[in-house]
Amino acid sequence: MAHIELKNIRKSFGLVDVIKGVDLEIFSGEFMVFVGPSGCGKSTLLRLMAGLEDITSGEMSFDGTLVNALAPSRRGIAMVFQSYALYPHMTVYENMAFGMQLAKSSKEAIQERVEKAAELLQITPYLSRLPKQLSGGQRQRVAIGRAIVRDPKVFLFDEPLSNLDAALRVATRLEIAKLHHAMNSATMVYVTHDQVEAMTLADRICVLRDGLVEQVGTPLELYENPQSLFVAGFIGSPKMNFLNGEIASKFGANTIGIRSEHIEIADRDGSWKGKVVHSESLGSDSFVYVDIGMSGDPVIVRQEGTRHHNPDDAISIAPIPGKIYRFDAAGKPLKH
Amino acid sequence: MTLDLWTITKRTAFYALVVFIVFVAVFPFYYAILTSFKSGTDLFRVTYWPVSFSWDNYISVLSTGSFPRNLLNSVFVASVTVLAALFLAITASFALSRVRFRGRSLLLMTILAVSMFPQIAVLAGLFEVIRFLGIYNTPWALIFSYTIFTLPFTVWVLTTFMRDLPIEIEEAAIVDGATPWIIIWRVFLPLLWPALVTTGLLAFIAAWNEFLFALTFTSSNATRTVPVAIALLSGGSQYEIPWGNIMAASVIVTVPLVVLVLIFQRKIISGLTAGGVKG
Numbered sequence: 001m002a003h004i005e006l007k008n009i010r011k012s013f014g015l016v017d018v019i020k021g022v023d024l025e026i027f028s029g030e031f032m033v034f035v036g037p038s039g040c041g042k043s044t045l046l047r048l049m050a051g052l053e054d055i056t057s058g059e060m061s062f063d064g065t066l067v068n069a070l071a072p073s074r075r076g077i078a079m080v081f082q083s084y085a086l087y088p089h090m091t092v093y094e095n096m097a098f099g100m101q102l103a104k105s106s107k108e109a110i111q112e113r114v115e116k117a118a119e120l121l122q123i124t125p126y127l128s129r130l131p132k133q134l135s136g137g138q139r140q141r142v143a144i145g146r147a148i149v150r151d152p153k154v155f156l157f158d159e160p161l162s163n164l165d166a167a168l169r170v171a172t173r174l175e176i177a178k179l180h181h182a183m184n185s186a187t188m189v190y191v192t193h194d195q196v197e198a199m200t201l202a203d204r205i206c207v208l209r210d211g212l213v214e215q216v217g218t219p220l221e222l223y224e225n226p227q228s229l230f231v232a233g234f235i236g237s238p239k240m241n242f243l244n245g246e247i248a249s250k251f252g253a254n255t256i257g258i259r260s261e262h263i264e265i266a267d268r269d270g271s272w273k274g275k276v277v278h279s280e281s282l283g284s285d286s287f288v289y290v291d292i293g294m295s296g297d298p299v300i301v302r303q304e305g306t307r308h309h310n311p312d313d314a315i316s317i318a319p320i321p322g323k324i325y326r327f328d329a330a331g332k333p334l335k336h
Numbered sequence: 337m338t339l340d341l342w343t344i345t346k347r348t349a350f351y352a353l354v355v356f357i358v359f360v361a362v363f364p365f366y367y368a369i370l371t372s373f374k375s376g377t378d379l380f381r382v383t384y385w386p387v388s389f390s391w392d393n394y395i396s397v398l399s400t401g402s403f404p405r406n407l408l409n410s411v412f413v414a415s416v417t418v419l420a421a422l423f424l425a426i427t428a429s430f431a432l433s434r435v436r437f438r439g440r441s442l443l444l445m446t447i448l449a450v451s452m453f454p455q456i457a458v459l460a461g462l463f464e465v466i467r468f469l470g471i472y473n474t475p476w477a478l479i480f481s482y483t484i485f486t487l488p489f490t491v492w493v494l495t496t497f498m499r500d501l502p503i504e505i506e507e508a509a510i511v512d513g514a515t516p517w518i519i520i521w522r523v524f525l526p527l528l529w530p531a532l533v534t535t536g537l538l539a540f541i542a543a544w545n546e547f548l549f550a551l552t553f554t555s556s557n558a559t560r561t562v563p564v565a566i567a568l569l570s571g572g573s574q575y576e577i578p579w580g581n582i583m584a585a586s587v588i589v590t591v592p593l594v595v596l597v598l599i600f601q602r603k604i605i606s607g608l609t610a611g612g613v614k615g
Binding site for chain 2: 050071082103
C-alpha cells in the first residue's frame, strides 16, 4: 500500500535525456501499467522507482516520503524482471527466502511466508528444485513468489511475460491479475510494450512516448477518448485506421481515425470504394484489408463471424457515423 | 575406394601425431619415475622398462636434509598465494566489471601491462622492497612476490567471467537488500566456481614451480621451496650429482599437482548459471 508521486522526474545517461520531466500520481492499491514503444523510457522509469537508477532531477515520493536517495531495499518494493533473474545456485525455496534472510527474519517467519507464497502460486512441489529444473512459466512464478515473500508496498514488473510463449503468457497474465485481487492493498506498476496486457491488467494505463507522459487514464478512457494521434494508434488491436488528405478534410480534420469495428461493409452515401487486399478469418471475427486508393496502410475492417473475401474483389465500406475521431495537424483531437 | 584410402591415411597420420606428442610430453616424466626407483650403478644404465625396484631414493630424500621442510614451505607458500590472489582478484574484478568509474579500462590495461615485465627485470627492485618490508628469507617474501605476479592473470580472468554474469541477478539481489559484499560472496562466488578453480589451479602451479624468486628471496635451507631445494641437492662430494635423489624429489613434487588437476578437472564444468535467467 503506497501512494506514489512523481514530480518532474528527469533522467539522463550522459548527454542523452531518457526521461524528460514526468509528473505522475499512482494511487494506493492501483494497478498502473506503463506502455509505449521500445525506447520510450518506460523501463527506465520503473528502474527509477525501484532505485536501480539514480534520478537526475525531480522528486519521487512514496506515501509522502521522499525516496530519491533511498536504497532499493529500503523503499518497500519488490521487482520481477523480464529474464526472471533467479539465483541459479539456490533452490526455489532459497531464492524466495533470500531477501528475508538478509533482513534477518526468523527461520519460522521465513518458512511461513515462503510456503504461503508458494501455495498462492502453486509452486509448492518445486520448492527444493533449482531454477534450471523448471520451465519458463514456473521460473517466472518463482520470481513473482520471491517478490510476494518480501511483502512489498509496491510491486514492480518489468515486462514479466515477454519471455513466455503465447499460451503461457495468457495464463501468467491471469495469475498476475488474480494476484492483484488477492493483494489488493499492494500498489503494482507494470511495464509492457504489449497493449493487450496493458488493457487487460491495468486499472489505469500511462502511455509514454519519448520520455514524456502522453496520456494517463483507464483502459477504456484511452480507448474511447485518446488525447492524441499517438495514443489512438497505440491502444487497440488491430491498430486504428488513419486517413488523411481529401477524405479527412471532408470531416474538417487533418487526420481522421476510425477503429476497424466501426466500419461496415455497405454501399451508401459517403462510403469508400476500394478493393480487397487480404482477408483474415479468426473464427469469432474476420478482418478485411481494403485498399481505398489512399497512400499508406490499407484500411482494416472487422466483421463478426467468418466472412470470406477474395483478393482484388471490389468492395465498398462505410464508417459508422459518430464513431470517427478527428485530429488536427498537431495530432491533437478536435472537439466534435 | 580411393576416398577410403585417403581417409585411412589421414586418420593414421593424425594418431601418429598424437602418439608422438604424448610421447614427447610424457617420456621425460616416465624416465624420471623409472630412474627414481633405481639405485646404485643401475642409475647409469639406460633402460626403458622397470628392471629393479627400490624405495631407497625416496627414503633418502625424505629422511636426510631439509627436503620435508622444503615441501611444507612449498605447500604453505603456494596455498597462501592462491588464497591471497583469489581474494584480491575477486574483490578487484567485482569493481572492475560491475562498478562504473573513471579510468576503469585504463586500470585494466595497466594491470595487464604489469604482467608483461619479465621477472628478471623487476628482481632487483622487488628485492629492495622485500628488504625494506623486512620479510627477506621468510615465506612471506615469496607469497608477496608470487601474488604480485599472479594477480594480473587472475584479475583478468575473473573480470571477464564476472562481466558475463547476468546483471539482472545482481539487481535482484540489490532489491533483496544485498550489499556489494553479500553479492560477491553469496551470489557471485557460487557462480564463479569454474573460473575460481581454473585460476586458482594455475596460480598454484605457478607458485609451486617458481624458481628465480625463490632462489633470490630465500637464503637458508629451512625457508627454501622445493624447486630451489632440488636444484641445490648435492651428493657426497662436489663431483657427485645425486641423480636418484633428484629424480625421487622431482616425482614427489609433481604428484601433488597431478592429483590436484585430476580432482579439480571435474569441478571445471560449464553451465553453472543455467536457469537463472531466460534460456
